[in-house]
Amino acid sequence: MKQVVEIIARCAEGTCVSRPFRVRADDGSLYWIKGMGTGWNRNELCYELLCAKLASEIGLPVAGFEVLDVPEVLLEFCAVPGIRDLSAGPAFGSRYVEHVSSLLPVEVSSVPQDLRWKILLFDWWVQNEDRTLGEKGGNVNLLWNPVDQQLTVIDHNNAFDSEFDEVAFFEHHVFREERSRIPASFLLEQKQRFANMAGRFGDLIKDFPDEWVEQDERPGDFIPETANAILNRFDKLLDVFGGQANEK
Template sequence: MKQVIEIIARCAEGTCVSRPFRVRADDGSLYWIKGMGTGWNRNELCYELLCAKLAAELELPVAGFDVLEVPEALLEFCAVPGIRDLSAGPAFGSLYVDDASSLLPVEVSSVPQELRWQILLFDWWVQNEDRTLGEKGGNVNLLWNPVGRALTIIDHNNAFDPEFNDVAFFEHHVFREKRSRIPAPFLLEQKQRFGNMAGHLDDLIKAFPDEWVEQDERPGDFAPETVRAILSRFDRLLDVFGGQA
């Protein structure tokens, strides 16, 4: 497992709810990390890792990711404000993306149409309402590089939301206007891919850190059976999206 060797800063207040830490790992790369400690439930770390794996298998442009070890000694002498919110142990690391910033409303139409379809379907499948954007802003969790015209998807700790609401999702998702415009052949292809991955959930989660999946009978516990039930939603894809022939 890669180790964190330097904790550089914390995400500024008001930029995102989870406020991850920017760090350097022993491979020389910069990451944003979320770990065990105040503000993060262990199940959210599992959701981050699982969604990153699912997105990568679907060939969505998810930021590079890894599980990084945060040494106790590094925390002991760290002067970064808020460091007490981070605990030693395994953390979810999302690779720092250069020359990219949060997608703006005026840039939405620059995202390739098929990619917009894919992200909308993916977020609905994993019950992720945390990809909102309107004229007054939102929490889009998409990074855009205007020069390279490259999109990167990030932040899935709020996926598998037990209070997920289809109506709210289709009112606020950044790509909501694509709901009834996705061709039926594309929906069928995605339904098959979702189904294949749902059937291999055990393989996807078997390497999760023990510290994240241990059962203490508290709200922060990761529940594979709940995730399995949510991923079975793939079977409703055509009914919900009503693709065009």
């Protein structure tokens, strides 16, 4: 496991709810990290890691990710405000991306259409309502590089939502307008991808940090069976999107 060697700053208050810390790891790269401590639940760290793996495997441009170790000694001598909200141990690290900003409403149409379809389907699959955007703003969790026209997908700590509201999802998702435009052939292709990934669930979580996961009758916030059941909802994809699709 790579180690954090420097804690640089914390995400500014008001910019995002979780307010991760920007750090440097021993590989020389910069990351935003979310770890154990006040404000983060262990299940949210597992959701971040699981969704990052799933998104990467199905071809979404997710930010590079690592599980990083935060040494106790680094916290003891850190003067970054709010550092007490971070505990020693494994943290989820999302690679820092340069020259990007949060996707704006006027930029939505610049995102390739098939990528819009993929993200909408993926968020529905993992029960992630946390990608909203309207004329008055929202919490889109997508980074956009206007020069390279590149999108980066981030933040899945609110996925696997037990109170997922499908109606609200289709009212507020940034790519909600794409629901009726997804071809049946594309839906079938994505359904098969989701099925393949759901079938690999055990392999995807086998390297999760012990500190995050419920196992051997030791309490934990992340219960694998619950997440696995949600991923198996791929069977409903055609029912939810199929009636809306246009064959091409």
